[in-house]
Amino acid sequence: DRVVARGSDVRIRVHVSSPSAVASPNRPVAVPRNVWCRWTTSTGATDRRLMERTVDGSAYTTTWPEVLEGFQFHVDADGSLSRTHSVRVVEPPAVTGLALNIVPPGYTGQSPRTTDAVVGDVRVLAGSRLTWRLQFNKPIRDANLKLLSSPRPTSLAGNLAADGLSATVELEVQSGGTLLVELTDRDGLHRDDQTYRRLVILDDQPPTLALSGNDRPTAVRPTDAITVRTEAADDFGLGSLELVLQVDPDTQDRQQVDPDRLTGRRAVEHFTIDLSKFELPNGARLTYRVRVTDNRDRPAPNETFSAPRVLLIDPNAQPPDLADIVARQKDTRVRIELARSQSLAARTTLETTRGQVLQALKNQSTFAGNNVIRKTGADLRDLAGQVDTLARLFATQPLWQPLAPATDRIARTLIPAAAGRLEPALEAALADKATRLGQSDDDLAQVISAFDQLLVDFDRIATLERDLLELDRLAHRTARLADDVEGLSTLVGDGDVGETKIEVNQRRDEFQRRKQDLVKRHDGLENQLGGLLKRRPEVTEAARQAQLARLRQLGLRARELSTPQRGLGTELAAETEAPPARKKKSDAPAPDPTATPLGRQQELARQATAQALEIAAQLGTAADAARDAAAFARAAAGTARQLLAGRIQQASEQATTTAQLAATAATSLEKATEAQPDPVLIRRARDLANRQSTDARMLAATANSAAGRRGVRTVSQQAISASTDLIVRGLQDTAGQLIAPPVELPMKGKQAAQAQATALSGREHMDKVRDGLDASTFKPAATAANDAADQLEQTARLALAAGNATDRPETPVPERVGEQVTSAVKQLQQSRQSLDQTRFDDPSKQANRPGQKPGAKNGNGKGGKGKSAGGKSNAKGGKSGQKSGGTPKPGQKNGQLSKTASQLRKAARQLARAAKNLQPGQADPNKAAPPPGKKDPNAKDNSGNAGTGSSMSSELKRLEAELARLSGRSWGRLPGTLKTEILQAARRDPNGDYAQLIRFYFEEISRSARQRSDTPTP
Structure with missing residues (x-):
């Protein structure tokens, strides 16, 4: 007896043997002449079939192909009958529905999603939690989801429902592969679902890093401040970003970005390496690299390191970022020189063509050079577009804005004037043609002269820009000096209880030594800034204007x-x-x-x-x-x-x-x-x-x-x-x-x-x-x-x-930059005076040294009861003192030292703002007035x-x-003069390029209606 799946083949095999009572080795079994299989279907139909003998003669077989209904059968071997057997036909187990619920890892921030009728490739992120929900056509005894991944397949048992009609399989995926559903029903029928399904795992990629500059060793000065622009990105989120500077085998400096600022998938950070705080000798070698991690929690965050970069200390090195600026300046100058050479080539072509026109006029012959004139006009219009791009580039850079009007004049006045004479010359008589070509030649002479002056002005401003790079370095050095001045406050005032006279003298000597060093550094800063103003009087002139x-x-x-x-x-x-x-x-x-x-x-x-x-x-x-x-x-x-x-x-x-x-x-x-x-x-x-x-x-x-x-x-x-x-x-x-x-x-x-x-x-x-x-x-x-x-x-x-x-005199330096630099000069002068007035034991000008215990003498002859010279306790509900040599609390007064540090920080901010206001993209203060x-x-x-x-x-x-500015603009409507010129040019050259001609009327098109018509506008 058996249970078979509907539509499957049913094969029976019959062995014939003698009854045990008459069986004997010396008495072989009689082979039946015919063996018949007789059956009756569930609908009552009967039939029989002669069974086939196997090759070795040990058995008889027959097969019912694609059985669709149940039946009973017995075997008749020359009258010897078997008992009646039953074959029950049932539906094979099958998957009728398959849904997949995908819960991505929490750090991705992605929402869960559900996919129905899962077929083909299923792409999920590694670490996702998957829940497979399978529906069956009949009650199932066992259901397994087999993942045929390498190196070893994994079989996951399904959690069956009480009725056996559904099951769920849960897993957290780390690897993919082909999926196979294995089913066994309650009759013991087994079936593998052959639908193609494949689990594809998407790995969380490591974050990417992009650093400014290049990876080559760089020579720097021992007091330079190196700015490293770092751009980090990740497909889901950033966890940490830091710059690690290896000063020497025993000294390492880390700059970490506050994780609270890393809230998105991309971050841009400007790390500043202030070399002045390390007191580096000539020839020292430093290495830095940037490290970034993503926010993956398991198994561990992905991390990416930049290539190590080497800084070589050389007092004669060029300022930081100079190479980038020089490269940019070189590229811009090459573009100007190329535009000038193209203008010169056009002029040479027109001179040659004019000579041919005069020769044709003299010989009364036909002139065949109109195509050359037409091409030269097109080339000039293209050239005007290139120069116009340069003018726009200059307009976006505050220091270069004085060059924008001259460049714009070349692009929109001089070159178009020369090109505009060529179109009428095409159909003009030879004498008139020669005259127009001569006029165009004169226009191009003005163009070349304008380019020559532009190059002179360009070189002057380029030198100025390179010199003003010093502002940013001075800003960092001034800020560093302010920190060190404030740190000097740890030595002033009365000491801790029990401090001996020898210790007081030692502290006084250390104060004097550090003060002298700070004064020397301060004078160096003033001299360098003053020297910069002497070399570049344009900065002071900007402040005057x-x-x-x-x-x-x-x-x-x-x-x-x-x-x-x-x-x-x-x-x-x-x-x-x-x-x-x-x-x-x-x-x-x-x-x-x-x-x-x-x-x-x-x-x-x-x-x-x-x-x-x-x-x-x-x-x-x-x-x-x-x-x-x-x-x-x-x-x-x-x-x-x-x-x-x-x-x-x-x-x-x-x-x-x-x-x-x-x-x-x-x-x-x-x-x-x-x-x-x-x-x-x-x-x-x-x-x-x-x-x-x-x-x-x-x-x-x-x-x-x-x-x-x-x-x-x-x-x-x-x-x-x-x-x-x-x-x-x-x-x-x-x-x-x-x-x-x-x-x-x-x-x-x-x-x-x-x-x-x-x-x-x-x-x-x-x-x-x-x-x-x-x-x-x-x-x-x-x-x-x-x-x-x-x-x-x-x-x-x-x-x-x-x-x-x-x-x-004219100055290319923006006025606000001049004001900021001169303001820094005044702040430095004031801070120098304040630094001179600092005293080690002047309680009227110095507050208690951080770490001084309440109740200690403060120089006014009165005890404390936990109060400082200000009359209020230093702490609330906590310890009344700090460790000796600690940093002053924010807001704590430090007399002249605090005043000096504040003035230095103001100077540093002004210098940093001046350096920033010279960078491209800053608004032009001369053209954009700030709000009241x-x-x-x-x-x-x-x-x-x-x-x-x-x-x-x-x-x-x-x-x-x-x-x-908002006045009505007739976008898409051409002025009459432009339309006429385009129509005339189209008749002369049906295949001409008039985009440049249209572009040079752009200003006319975009002007206000008041300028273009007599109709008044608001």
């Missing part, structure tokens, strides 16, 4: 303030109705700017300006909503200016008009359909319109009240006075900067001081205006207001004259009050500038 530019700016602001000041005087002189005098003087401005009509209107103007710019950015400046919003912003600023000048009635009338414009702007924005504006912007516009309408009504009521008019004019005078105070302080500071070294422009400083004194005199007249307003004596107040306006105008004239820089600062006359005053005289002018300038 920065101060002169500030003078001009202050002069312009004073001039702007004089207008509302004079207007206020005119209005006071015309006022006929005087309210009762105030009992209390109005010295301080209102704490809340929105409590005054002027403050509210100025804030409305600012918000209206921001709204106009946002609408223009969203809808375009040609949209009606943008135009209406700009008109509202202008009117709001105009109303604020009328209030500032004390013209209450005019301001009230203009406020009414402004409210109408605000309502129109809000309605236009609500009706905008071409580009749907932001709903929040619509609500803001309506809110602004409502506020402007409310303020207009309030201002109308104020204008009809004498007391109200006086209140508005008082606030206006306070606003002008506050702005004048800022100008006075600015002029005073600028005068001091101009007189003091290293700027040292005493005549300019004297003029700035005169302007400051004049502004201060005007400020005194403004106080008289305020007093007159309080007392309701308007005539004297009007006189004082006009006097104040006169003083402001005189201040403007003096400041503008002093700030005139037309006679100053806290004490800027264009900003609110120090109390947060609106009311500066020039703030509305600045808002209007910003509005107009931004609207001009």
Whole structure:
């Protein structure tokens, strides 16, 4: 009896033997003549089959192929019958469903995922937790998942459900291979699922490292600071990043990045190797390498080491990064020289072609060189594109920006002019052709001359750039000196309890020795920075021009303030109705700017300006909503200016008009359909319109009240006075900067001081205006207001004259770099004085030495009870002392040493900023004005009050500038002149390349509509 799978073959084998009673070795078994197999199916059908005898004659066999139903059978051997056997047919065990749940390792941050109907390759990360869920067609007794991996297959027993219809297999994978499902049902039938499945393991790759520079040994100076830019990346995350410096066999220095900063898959770190702290001898050899690990937790993190790099100490070595900068400069210069040689080649070609034209004209023969002219024109347009790329490159590098205009002129004016004469020359008569070629030759002569001057300027700035590399090294050395100065505080003051006199003397001697060393290092720093300024006067000149530019700016602001000041005087002189005098003087401005009509209107103007710019950015400046919003912003600023000048009635009338414009702007924005504006912007516009309408009504009521008019004019005078105070302080500071070294422009400083004194005199007249307003004596107040306006105008004239820089030499160094370097010079001078004043045993200037126990003598003759000279305990709830020689706590005062260290750190920061501001990609301070600062006359005053005289002018300038930048651009629409030239050129050369021609009209296409048409724009 047996159970077989449906569709499988069933084979039986019959052995015939004699009954045991008659069996005998001497009596062989009689061989049956016929052996029949007779069967009956489960449906009742019967049949028989003659069985075949095996070759050796020992048995009889037969096979039922692909059995689909069960049956019973017996064997008939010449009448000898076997018993009846039963064959039961069942479905074979099979997998009906297979789902895979993949849980990647936790450190990857990936979410679990489920894959159904798993067939083919399954790719998972090593260390993933896999859960296989198998579904069967019938109850199963055993289910195994076999992983045919090398070197030895692995069989994983499934966890069967109670009904045997499903099973799960769980494993954490580290290796892959072919998958095989082995099934055994409860009838004992075994089957291997032959569906192709393969587990492919994806290994977590080690992180990658990229370091700046190269792996060759590098000669460096013993005081250099080497910056190593390191970029690390990993497919899932970074665990650690460090630079390991092997100074000698016994000294190793590590710089580790804070793991909290390694939050992503990529990190960029600038490691700085400060060689000055190691006191390295000439010929010393250092080795460093960078190590990075990923965040894999099991079996261990992957790690990557950079190739070891060797630093060779040589006092005569070039500064760090010089090789990279020299290579960049060389590449740029080669590009300029190549452009010049191409211009020269084009000129030579045109000279030859012109000679051929003249020869053809003389011989009255045909000229066949138009293709040469056409190709030369195309080459020139290509050349212009290359030079234009150079101009853009110069524009991104602060130190090289002075070369950008000259390079741009070559690319967009000179070369296009030469190329532009060639197109008409193609169809011109021979005489005209020769003339045009001659003119183009003259243009190219200018191009070559411009290239020659560009190369001269390039070499000058290249030398300057190489010299200014010293700034970064000086910054690191200054920061290191600051740390060592602060470390000197461990030796000053009283010692620990029980310290002997010999120990005190030893500590004093060590203090003096280290102080002398610090003074020597400080003098070396000052001398090197001073030497740099002497070699490169362009740096000092940049600082001078920065101060002169500030003078001009202050002069312009004073001039702007004089207008509302004079207007206020005119209005006071015309006022006929005087309210009762105030009992209390109005010295301080209102704490809340929105409590005054002027403050509210100025804030409305600012918000209206921001709204106009946002609408223009969203809808375009040609949209009606943008135009209406700009008109509202202008009117709001105009109303604020009328209030500032004390013209209450005019301001009230203009406020009414402004409210109408605000309502129109809000309605236009609500009706905008071409580009749907932001709903929040619509609500803001309506809110602004409502506020402007409310303020207009309030201002109308104020204008009809004498007391109200006086209140508005008082606030206006306070606003002008506050702005004048800022100008006075600015002029005073600028005068001091101009007189003091290293700027040292005493005549300019004297003029700035005169302007400051004049502004201060005007400020005194403004106080008289305020007093007159309080007392309701308007005539004297009007006189004082006009006097104040006169003083402001005189201040403007003096400041503008002093700030005139037309006679100053040009400098490529950005102004802010010059300011930062000269500021560092002053900080170093001050720190040197502070360092000289340090004393070992001067308790009035030195705090307790770190480690001094509470209660020890502190030099003032008083005990402590756990208190220092400051009177407060050094510790809270912990040990009252620190180890002798420890580092001072943050914020602990250290007298002159702390002051010296602070000044040195300021100098180091200024030098580091100056070095950074010379790098490519930094904004040009001469072209990109920073926003108003806290004490800027264009900003609110120090109390947060609106009311500066020039703030509305600045808002209007910003509005107009931004609207001009965002003005409607006809992208894709060619100007008529360009279209005509392209059509003409296409008829001459159907296969010509006109991309360069189009590109040179790019500026024309992108100009504002105001410049290209008579239609006004906002």
